[in-house]
Amino acid sequence: MIEQMSTPPAGDHPKSAPMSTPVISSDGGQGLTLRRGADGGSPDTPPHDPSLTLSNGHRGDEQPIIAVTGLAKRYVMGGTVVHALRGVSLTVFRGEFVAVMGPSGSGKSTFMNLMGCLDRPTTGTYILDGLDVSQMSPDELAAVRNLKIGFIFQGFNLLPRATALANVQLPMVYAGMSSGERRERALAALDAVGLAERAHHKPSELSGGQQQRVAIARALVNDPAIILADEPTGNLDSRTSIEVMAILQELNRSGITVMLVTHEADIAAYSQRNVHFRDGEVVKDLAVGTPPDARDVLQTMPHIEDTV
Ligand SMILES: Nc1ncnc2c1ncn2[C@@H]1O[C@H](COP(=O)(O)OP(=O)(O)OP(=O)(O)O)[C@@H](O)[C@H]1O
Numbered sequence: 001m002i003e004q005m006s007t008p009p010a011g012d013h014p015k016s017a018p019m020s021t022p023v024i025s026s027d028g029g030q031g032l033t034l035r036r037g038a039d040g041g042s043p044d045t046p047p048h049d050p051s052l053t054l055s056n057g058h059r060g061d062e063q064p065i066i067a068v069t070g071l072a073k074r075y076v077m078g079g080t081v082v083h084a085l086r087g088v089s090l091t092v093f094r095g096e097f098v099a100v101m102g103p104s105g106s107g108k109s110t111f112m113n114l115m116g117c118l119d120r121p122t123t124g125t126y127i128l129d130g131l132d133v134s135q136m137s138p139d140e141l142a143a144v145r146n147l148k149i150g151f152i153f154q155g156f157n158l159l160p161r162a163t164a165l166a167n168v169q170l171p172m173v174y175a176g177m178s179s180g181e182r183r184e185r186a187l188a189a190l191d192a193v194g195l196a197e198r199a200h201h202k203p204s205e206l207s208g209g210q211q212q213r214v215a216i217a218r219a220l221v222n223d224p225a226i227i228l229a230d231e232p233t234g235n236l237d238s239r240t241s242i243e244v245m246a247i248l249q250e251l252n253r254s255g256i257t258v259m260l261v262t263h264e265a266d267i268a269a270y271s272q273r274n275v276h277f278r279d280g281e282v283v284k285d286l287a288v289g290t291p292p293d294a295r296d297v298l299q300t301m302p303h304i305e306d307t308v
């Protein structure tokens with residue numbers, strides 16, 4: 001059951017015109033640019049008409065990027081069944097920044113893995129960017145994942161013996177791009193997260209925050225519709241965590257939808273909407289009033305490590 005909260009439910013907070021899919025273009029290797037159509041909408045969507053705006057701030061004709069209905073996931077362990085998710089329904093619109101919270105074992109990672117097309121639900125429907133992915137085969141899911149999802153893990157999941165540049169190029173290998181284009185786009189993505197000068201460093205030669213930034217660049221490089229991050233700041237100190245949040249806020253401002261899992265309320269505060277899980281269900285869905293700008297907060301924090 002959804003609790004009644006003093007703050008309005010997510011979607012009730014005033015929201016400006018919906019953002020559209022960002023287009024990542026590598027401009028001759030000069031850098032990764034995140035751009036939208038001239039009207040703030042993508043070139044293939046009609047100009048925003050305020051008369052169509054609903055009370056929840058979204059357009060009547062707007063398509064959710066995530067539309068989940070009655071999603072359940074059960075694991076059979078020996079003779080017992082683990083109900084990891086028990087009928088989750090959730091809608092996320094393009095351009096939202098959602099934090100998923102909840103106690104350990106409440107189903108957050110199970111949910112994110114489903115959203116990231118890393119796994120299939122036992123029952124329920126998942127429409128990702130207009131595409132029903134609920135019952136796709138593992139191969140089909142892999143193809144959709146490569147096209148639409150940028151996934152960031154708590155443990156970075158970088159190849160230890162590969163350079164930052166090679167790690168970021170990896171998703172494009174499966175996308176069948178030429179090596180020149182892969183290199184150019186990977187350099188642009190590293191530049192976008194402030195790591196152009198570390199392109200030839202291996203993970204062991206980078207700080208935790210820098211490794212996570214490489215992972216963000218890798219998540220970005222295929223121009224995903226959504227970035228999903230499962231506790232991306234879980235292994236980082238306070239300042240580095242805020243640096244990662246600053247990057248995610250910037251990506252979100254450029255139009256990318258972001259959904260992250262965190263245990264920490266002060267990290268969730270940088271998002272626009274907090275969705276709380278308990279025992280495999282969504283129990284709260286709250287709008288965050290005015291999230292602080294992580295860049296401003298960084299100005300007030302002492303430097304703990306060199307974050308060049
Ligand atoms: N592959 C699996 N096989 C069996 N049970 C699983 C599997 N993955 C998760 N579970 C169970 O499903 C439930 C939800 O797990 P999940 O990892 O989604 O929790 P979580 O909210 O991410 O927790 P945490 O905050 O500790 O990361 C737990 O009871 C867990 O033990």
Ligand SMILES: [Mg+2]
Pocket residue numbers: 108109110
């Ligand atoms: Mg988890």
